[in-house]
Amino acid sequence: MRVFKFGGASVSNYEKVQNLGNIIKQFPDEQLMIVISAMGKTTNALEKVAEAFFAGKKEEALQLFRAVKLLHLDEAKYLLVTHFNPLMEQLNDFFTEVEWLLHDQPVREYDYYYDQIVCVGELLSTAIVSAYLNEIGIANQWIDVRDVFRTDDNFRDAAIDYSFTQQQVDAQVKPLFSKQRIVVTQGFIGCTDENESTTLGREGSDYTAAVFAYMLDAENVAIWKDVKGVMNADPKLFADAQYISELNYDEVIEMAFYGAQVIHPKTIKPLQNKNIPLYVKCFADASLPGTVIHNNPVKNLPPIIVVKQNQVLLELHTKDFSFVGEQPMSDLYEMMAKLHIKPNLIQTHAVSLQLCLDDRPDKVEKLALAASNEFDVQVEKGLTLLSIRHYNTETVEKLTAGKTIELKQQSASTVQMLLL
Incomplete structure (x- = not known):
């Protein structure tokens, strides 16, 4: 048993879907759990x-x-002949699910509607891929992961109920x-006990694949x-x-963090x-070895560079000059x-502190307003967070040349800088 995860770039058009089929053909005797993201830029x-x-x-929403509907219908027409009509029935069910919602008026928070709408991307892509694989003689069973993955109702970053999901x-x-x-x-999506769709956070399809690997005792994940x-x-x-x-x-967890x-x-x-190896493989050339991620020490790594754009700096100063x-x-x-905000960087001083956050205007504004009861608040946008693990002086100087460093934190292994 292996788990394969194909991202959006791997199913972005009919030629990529055909290549996915060619990859699957190279594993004729393997049991495969295949997890697929939304096509291309559908999300x-x-x-x-x-x-x-x-x-x-x-x-405008309709x-x-x-446009999303037509894109998927065009891809299906290129890929399918005998399985096209059954697929159309399935796709129309998904289209209707969203269109009914779009004819309503929003009465709940944005994150709820985000999940109900965005989740259809994975449903559409997997339906098309499953039908194509059947069309070329690779028999498979399509399932709706929302019937399997039970989550809480923290929309856009839902947590999986492991016990119930394992039972499913x-x-x-x-x-x-x-x-x-x-x-x-599908990757990325789940469902609450109230039958409301949820998402697991951006790039959550990788997580879906890992959870399936854990629960199916897979040999590895690719x-x-x-x-x-x-x-x-x-x-x-x-x-x-x-x-x-x-x-x-450990290194990959640090990179992800x-x-x-x-x-x-x-x-x-x-x-x-469960000590399950993870392989990152090349979709364009399956013969390449890729990268293996395991539990053994790895030495002599090059500087690892992570750039997060669209960052916001909140500077909070106590109103009465008391210590923070x-x-x-x-x-x-x-x-x-309460706002489900995870700061990317925090730096404290005697009477002030600084927070680096992803620029999600709805949440940033709410936090700034709430914090203004205790602090004088200043907000600076348009920043970039640069993190370098296993850094050296040459790399730091090269990547910060001509930039203003608004905030810096440094340890023996990692340096982080907020740049303007």
């Missing part, structure tokens, strides 16, 4: 639908969703492998990406990014608990917990 497109709907722009995997998923060699399902393996930096930002052949769990997009922050723990002590910090953490 971004559906986010715009959610934003328009929540802003009361119903016609028009934006129509045992009852629903494991028996499928006695009839089919391959099961296809995440198929558009790079030859894990790189020490984003190759889209750094032309000289270096390939890394192996990493250990600082914002590296190659592996979802939650992905490693389920694998580490236990009570103000406790109050601040309570405010962040």
Whole structure:
């Protein structure tokens, strides 16, 4: 039993889906749990639908969703002949699920509607891929992961109920492998006990794959990406990014913590608990070895560079010049917990403190307003958070040249700088 996860870039058009089929053909005797993300930039497109709907722009939201529909229908037409009509029935059910919602008026918080709308991306992509695999003779069973993954109602960053979900995997998923060699399902999404769709956080498909691997006692997990393996930096930002052949769990958790997009922050723990190796494989050339992530020490790593853009700096100063002590910090953490805000960097001083956050305007504004009861608050936007593990002087100087360092934290292994 292996778990394969294919990201959005791996199913972004019909040619990529055909290549996915070619990869699956290379494992004719393997039981495969295949986890798939939304096609290409579908998640971004559906986010715009959610934003328009929540802003009361119903016609704009419907028009934006129509573009998503047409994109998927076009891909299906290129890929399918005999399985096209059954697929159309399935896709129309998903289209209707969103369109009914778009004709309503928003009465709940944005994150709830975000999840109800955005989750359809994975449902559409997996339905198309499953139908295509059946079309080319690779028999498989499609399942709706929302019937399996039970979560809480922390929309956009839901937590999985492991106990209930394991029961569902045992009852629903494991028996499928006695009839089919391959099961296809969605990453990134789940469902509450009220039958409301949830998402597990951006890039959550990796996490889905890891949870399935844990619950199915898989031999390993392979995440198929558009790079030859894990790189020490984003190759889209750094032309000289270096390939890394192996990493250990701890290093990848550190990379994820600082914002590296190659592996979802939650992905490693389920694998580490059962010592399941994770492979990051090249979608364009399956013969390449990729990167293996395991529990063994790895030495002599190059500087690992993580860039997070669209950052906000909140500067909080006590109104009465009292120390930023236990009570103000406790109050601040309570405010962040209520808003589900996770700071990327915190630096405290005698009578002030600084918070670096992702620029999510709805949450940042609410936090700034709540904090203004105890602090004078200043907000600075348009910043970039640079984190470098295993740094050296040359790398730091090169990456900060011509930049203003607004905030800096440094340890023996890692340096973080907020840059303007």
